[in-house]
Amino acid sequence: MAPNASADAIILATADGILQVRTTATPEGGKANEAVLRLLAAALGQPVSALELLRGSTGRNKIVRVI
Template sequence: MVPWRSSTTGVNIALRVTPRGGRDGVDGIEQLADGRSVLKVRVRAIADGGEANRAVLALLAKSLGVPKASVSLLSGATSRLKQIAVEGDPARLAEALRRLAPTESTDLGN
């Protein structure tokens, strides 16, 4: 199960963010204890004054090849679990997300 859903204007992504993670990057998909899937993201920024949130939005914009203005925080401003909206072509964004975080069924280790 993938942690994103297509919408008419783009995709919504469920994230689990690790601030002060040593580097900026996407670490794949994780299944939470309640069965939900999330995209694991880490950023160097600290979780103070919205710094980590801004770093997450910038990282996703760069990774998905969209302008920063196309990425917005829907919920979870003070939580590690967040919902992000990305505006753009839903099919292209979903393909970019699959490349960033292959699911086990598509990642054959080759």
């Protein structure tokens, strides 16, 4: 994840399922995490409630599960 980016985007997908997500949100108060989940949910056509942040709430690398 790259917070404070110039635009929200999912810019890279690798064969092993790793995505690079950029968000304009700041990392303060969990705002960037929420923005990443909203962006992923929209890309997957799922509600945000279908995604769960498993690991990485305070770091740049995150593990998200689609329920």
